[in-house]
Amino acid sequence: MLKVHNFSAGPCILPRQVFEKSAESILDFKESGLSIIEISHRSKDFVEVMDKARSLVKEILNVPDTHDVLFLQGGASLGFLISAYNLMGVNKTGGYLVTGSWAKKAAKEASFMGNSIIVGSSEDKNFNYIPKGYSISNNLDYFHVTSNNTIFGTQIKSFYQGTTPLACDMSSDIFSRKIDVSNFDLIYAGAQKNMGPAGTTLYIFNKKILGNSSVPIPTMLDLKTHFEKDSMFNTPPVFAVYASMLTLNWLKNNGGLDFIEKQNEKKANLLYNQIDNSSLFKGTANLEDRSTMNVTFTLENDDLNETFNNMLADAKINGLKGHRSVGGYRASMYNALSLESVELLVNVMNELEIKKG
Amino acid sequence: MLKVHNFSAGPCILPRQVFEKSAESILDFKESGLSIIEISHRSKDFVEVMDKARSLVKEILNVPDTHDVLFLQGGASLGFLISAYNLMGVNKTGGYLVTGSWAKKAAKEASFMGNSIIVGSSEDKNFNYIPKGYSISNNLDYFHVTSNNTIFGTQIKSFYQGTTPLACDMSSDIFSRKIDVSNFDLIYAGAQKNMGPAGTTLYIFNKKILGNSSVPIPTMLDLKTHFEKDSMFNTPPVFAVYASMLTLNWLKNNGGLDFIEKQNEKKANLLYNQIDNSSLFKGTANLEDRSTMNVTFTLENDDLNETFNNMLADAKINGLKGHRSVGGYRASMYNALSLESVELLVNVMNELEIKKG
Numbered sequence: 001m002l003k004v005h006n007f008s009a010g011p012c013i014l015p016r017q018v019f020e021k022s023a024e025s026i027l028d029f030k031e032s033g034l035s036i037i038e039i040s041h042r043s044k045d046f047v048e049v050m051d052k053a054r055s056l057v058k059e060i061l062n063v064p065d066t067h068d069v070l071f072l073q074g075g076a077s078l079g080f081l082i083s084a085y086n087l088m089g090v091n092k093t094g095g096y097l098v099t100g101s102w103a104k105k106a107a108k109e110a111s112f113m114g115n116s117i118i119v120g121s122s123e124d125k126n127f128n129y130i131p132k133g134y135s136i137s138n139n140l141d142y143f144h145v146t147s148n149n150t151i152f153g154t155q156i157k158s159f160y161q162g163t164t165p166l167a168c169d170m171s172s173d174i175f176s177r178k179i180d181v182s183n184f185d186l187i188y189a190g191a192q193k194n195m196g197p198a199g200t201t202l203y204i205f206n207k208k209i210l211g212n213s214s215v216p217i218p219t220m221l222d223l224k225t226h227f228e229k230d231s232m233f234n235t236p237p238v239f240a241v242y243a244s245m246l247t248l249n250w251l252k253n254n255g256g257l258d259f260i261e262k263q264n265e266k267k268a269n270l271l272y273n274q275i276d277n278s279s280l281f282k283g284t285a286n287l288e289d290r291s292t293m294n295v296t297f298t299l300e301n302d303d304l305n306e307t308f309n310n311m312l313a314d315a316k317i318n319g320l321k322g323h324r325s326v327g328g329y330r331a332s333m334y335n336a337l338s339l340e341s342v343e344l345l346v347n348v349m350n351e352l353e354i355k356k357g
Numbered sequence: 358m359l360k361v362h363n364f365s366a367g368p369c370i371l372p373r374q375v376f377e378k379s380a381e382s383i384l385d386f387k388e389s390g391l392s393i394i395e396i397s398h399r400s401k402d403f404v405e406v407m408d409k410a411r412s413l414v415k416e417i418l419n420v421p422d423t424h425d426v427l428f429l430q431g432g433a434s435l436g437f438l439i440s441a442y443n444l445m446g447v448n449k450t451g452g453y454l455v456t457g458s459w460a461k462k463a464a465k466e467a468s469f470m471g472n473s474i475i476v477g478s479s480e481d482k483n484f485n486y487i488p489k490g491y492s493i494s495n496n497l498d499y500f501h502v503t504s505n506n507t508i509f510g511t512q513i514k515s516f517y518q519g520t521t522p523l524a525c526d527m528s529s530d531i532f533s534r535k536i537d538v539s540n541f542d543l544i545y546a547g548a549q550k551n552m553g554p555a556g557t558t559l560y561i562f563n564k565k566i567l568g569n570s571s572v573p574i575p576t577m578l579d580l581k582t583h584f585e586k587d588s589m590f591n592t593p594p595v596f597a598v599y600a601s602m603l604t605l606n607w608l609k610n611n612g613g614l615d616f617i618e619k620q621n622e623k624k625a626n627l628l629y630n631q632i633d634n635s636s637l638f639k640g641t642a643n644l645e646d647r648s649t650m651n652v653t654f655t656l657e658n659d660d661l662n663e664t665f666n667n668m669l670a671d672a673k674i675n676g677l678k679g680h681r682s683v684g685g686y687r688a689s690m691y692n693a694l695s696l697e698s699v700e701l702l703v704n705v706m707n708e709l710e711i712k713k714g
Contacts, residue, residue, distance in 0.1 A: 004390035012597055019392045023380040033361035033673070035376045037554035037600065040365045040676060073430040077591040078577045105576070108532045110472040112575045192592055196392035199430070199556045199594030218469045219462070220435045237551055237556030238368055239596055243394065245542070319397060332631070 005341040008319030009150050009294060009332040010172065011192040013242070015250045018196075018336075021245050028299045036242050041235050049238075051230055053245035060175065060248060060256055063204060064182045065282030070203040070223065070231045071241050076102065076171045078221075079188035079201055083167050084110035085217045086209055087186060095119040095164070097134070099156075100127045100149035101325070106169060107144070121145065126326070127152040129286035136164050141214075142185065148173035150193075151294030151323040153285040159183060161263030165209070174202070174252060176335060177261040178330050185209055193293070194251075194335045196244030198318065199237045251335065260335050266341045267333045267342045268292040278355045280304065281349060284326060305357055311348050318342075362698040365676030366531065366651060366689040368549040371600070371666070375553075375693075377598050380625040393599050398592050404597075407588055410602035415603060417613055419534065420561060421539045427560040427580065427588045428598050432444045433459065433528045435578075436558055439660030440524050441467035442574045443566055444543060450519035452476040452521070454491070456513075457484045457506035458682070463526060464501070470572045476500065483683070484509040486643035493521050498571075499542065505530035505548075508680040510642040510653030510687065516540060522566070527610070530650050532608060533692060542566055551608075551692045553601030558592045575608050608692065617692050624690045624699045625649040631703045636714045637661065638706060641683060655685030661713055668705050674698075 006013040022036075029036040030045060039046055054069045063069060074082075083106070084094055096107035098121035110116035117140065120131030136143055142165040148155040150172045160166055165185035174187070175194040180189070186205045192198040203223060210224040217224050226233050246263060251260060272290060275281045275297050284296040299305055312320055319340035322328040333342060363370040379393075396403055396531070410427045420426060420605040431439075434677070441451055447470035450568060454466035455478035467473035474497065477488030484506060493500055499522040505512040507529045517523055522542035531544070532551040543562045549555040560580060567581040576582050583590050608617060629647060632638045632654050641653040656662055669677055677686040690699060 006391060006395055008395065011395060011398060011592065014393050019383050019394070021493040022394070023383040026376050026383065034363060034675070035371070037376070038363055038365065038368060038370050041368060041555065067513055073432065073578060073594070074435070075430065075591045078431070081577060083576045098397070109575055112573065190592060192595075197596055198592045198596055200399065216469065218438045218466055220431060220438060220466075234432045235368065235547060235555045236595065237430070237594060238549075239554055239600075240594065243596075282639070318391070328647075 003259055003316060005315070005317045005344060006319055007317060007331045007333065007341070007345070009323070009330060010031065010334070011198045012332055012334045013336045014196065015333070015336045016248055018243055018246045021246050025236045027243065031274055037239050041232065041238055045236060047232070049242050049245055050236065053241050053248060054231065054329060056245060056248035056252060057204065058201065059183050060252055061179065061204070067181055067204055067206050068227060070226045071200045071236060071244070072203060072231070073199070073201060073237055074228060075201055076169050076190045077105065079203070080109040082203070083144065083186055083188060084220050084222050085113060085215060086205070086213055086223050087142040087165060087167055088114045088213050088215045090251065091141050092213055092214060093117060093140055095136060095140040095143045097131060097143070097145045098123060098147050099130055099154060100152050101168060102148065102149070102171075103144075103146040106146070110144075119143045128154065130154050130156055130289040136160070136162060140336065141166050142167050144168070148291050148293050150294045150332065151325060153291045153294045154289040155291035155293065156210075157289070173291070175257070175260070176264050178257045178294055191240060191244050196247045197240050197290045198271060199240030200244060200265060261310060263339065264333065264335070267337070267339055268295065270339075270342050270346055271333070272297050273336040274349050278349065278353055280353055293332060293334060295333065296322060296326055296328065304352065307356070311352060315344055315348050317345055317348065360673060361673070362674045362701060363494050363676055364688045364694065364698070364702070366546060366680070366687060367691070367702065368555045369689060369691050371553065371604055371694045372693045375600055375603045375607060378603050379596075382599065394596050398589065398595055403595060406602055407593065410598050410605060413602060413605035414559065414561065417609055418536065418538050423565070423643040424538055424563050425584060425692070427583045428557045428593060428601070429588070430556070430558060430594055432558055433526050433545060433547045433590060434462065436526060436547075437463040437466040438469065439560070439578050439580065440501065440543055442470060442572060443562070443570055443580050444452060444522060444524055445471045445497040445572045446569050447571055448496045449499055449571060450474060450499050452493060452497040452500045454488060454500070454502045456481060456487055456503050456511060457509050458688075459506070459526060463503070465480055467501075471674050485511065485641055487511050487513055487646040491517060493517070497521050499524050501525070501558060503570050505648050505650050507651045507680060507689070510648045510651045511646040512648035512650065514646070527664070531650070532614070532617070533650055535620050536613045537603065548601050550599060552684050553604045554597050556597030557601060562682060619695065621649045621692070623692070624694070624696055627653065627696075627699050627703055628652050628690070629686060635706065635710055637710055641685065650689060650691060652688045652690065653679060653683055653685065661709065664713070665709055668709060672701055673691070674702055674705065
């Protein structure tokens with residue numbers, strides 16, 4: 001097989017052994033003679049997969065006993081609605097930190113059953129920074145943030161600490177660094193970055209929120225429904241949960257967050273240093289808010305785009321095109337992307353520098 | 358690999374070649390050097406998969422131009438809510454034919470944003486028949502039915518024809534027989550029976566319902582949201598859609614509904630004949646409402662259960678345990694289950710008959 005360096009923003013690269021084990025289990029799961037995708041979700045073998053996936057999340061993130069973990073469906077986009085439903089309190093108002101397109105969409109869904117207030121926004125500068133110094137008023141039932149903004153390449157480095165319940169869409173940087181789960185009432189994350197393939201969404205929540213919403217919640221959007229059935233109220237997305245379990249197991253066996261946090265910083269520093277020392281490239285995100293996951297940059301001279309694109313293609317570097325709302329380039333460097341792939345990218349950038357800088 | 362005969366109620370058996378092609382594409386998709394589960398859902402290669410899956414549904418079911426097709430998430434359980442939201446009209450009332458547990462759950466979700474009226478129910482006889490002779494009043498915005506009841510082994514043989522918009526949860530028998538799609542305003546179906554692995558849900562709808570609900574709909578529950586983005590409003594469940602596309606392609610290449618309908622009838626007749634001519638076994642569903650997909654039956658003498666269970670295990674017949682709310686046995690015979698597997702089951706039943714009958 002060709003070696004392709006996959007810098008896609010998500011779905012994205014996963015560990016090679018996850019592909020290998022997944023393929024094996026699709027042909028014959030645990031030597032049962034059955035495929036992982038044809039067994040009953042109520043079978044002992046699959047219940048074990050679900051339990052293992054949930055317990056790996058708890059172990060890797062050091063989830064306290066106050067919290068629990070579910071694997072649901074619908075992506076973070078349904079999470080916008082689920083989080084608002086489950087966190088609405090007597091004030092029927094949620095506060096939102098609008099740091100990008102996804103945060104904006106999250107705020108919109110809260111307006112469906114309550115009010116959403118924009119606590120801070122960086123839309124004035126096309127979301128190239130994380131607003132700070134905002135104040136959280138007492139009449140908010142919760143405060144919602146997006147930890148990492150894939151499109152704009154920004155990331156919250158220090159989370160709000162206070163009495164207002166904190167909710168976080170952590171889709172694009174969960175499992176990339178250490179976090180204090182006890183600080184959050186609700187974390188949710190689409191799997192397709194650091195956790196597994198697209199098709200399942202992780203929810204981590206303080207159990208005290210269950211059943212305490214001030215608004216009626218449809219059955220499937222109520223976290224209590226799924227909590228009471230151990231994440232098996234209805235048929236779960238079997239394969240996505242299975243491959244997530246494998247990915248989490250890989251992370252655990254490779255040093256967990258201690259290792260991966262350092263590794264991700266190393267990768268990010270390498271690339272940001274190249275950009276900062278370059279005469280051709282320019283980073284688009286505010287320095288102190290730069291994401292370790294998604295590095296956004298442009299070529300200052302548009303005439304060089306074609307040359308650079310050809311060099312990337314020759315090096316089998318894939319997925320570097322920036323989002324249409326920012327333009328330029330975006331290097332997404334999720335957990336499974338190796339340091340070697342980033343070194344290769346940096347070498348290609350350096351080559352261009354030598355040729356045209 | 359062992360040959361196991363998988364009679365599971367769902368997730369269930371899929372064609373062997375779907376397992377093989379899926380495993381291959383997880384290791385290397387279209388010789389790209391990338392896995393199907395690591396490529397961007399916006400890549401040309403995946404957009405083709407989604408388009409192909411949607412067009413295969415249209416081709417196989419002969420979907421008229423008035424209708425369109427989406428692949429979403431959440432299972433039929435979220436479909437209960439989505440169907441009610443999208444079909445609520447000026448009367449804010451849906452009518453439900455309650456033929457089992459799923460139908461009952463569907464009716465419950467309609468109460469969330471409107472009223473649900475039970476048009477007919479077979480709960481009086483533990484759902485062992487399909488109610489008939491009900492009348493649909495003029496003040497219903499839609500009439501909701503469940504085409505096949507996996508737990509109770511019943512199936513609607515002839516659908517309501519009238520002016521009230523018809524909605525159908527077709528999770529467990531879609532693609533098993535010919536249907537007239539133009540007769541339905543909305544069909545939805547979890548993939549994990551005849552369409553593919555768990556993790557995606559099919560929606561087929563008359564485009565005239567879009568944007569015509571009388572109630573406000575959250576973004577992700579509005580079919581219009583997904584229709585306008587060609588089923589890619591947010592990241593789709595990539596692998597589940599891919600494997601569904603493969604399964605639909607297998608169905609098309611194996612004679613489509615013309616062939617499979619006859620094949621399913623042949624399998625069902627074989628097993629029902631065995632039951633009807635047996636002194637040991639008894640079917641639980643009303644004769645004229647018997648499902649071709651799920652055959653429910655009991656051993657009249659409980660003392661024989663252990664012997665029969667051992668004989669099934671020896672023959673590598675898997676997944677025959679009945680649902681706890683009915684007891685006994687349930688043979689689920691979805692499209693990918695071969696006639697040979699049913700013949701084997703019948704032989705085992707016959708053997709017991711000879712020994713103990």
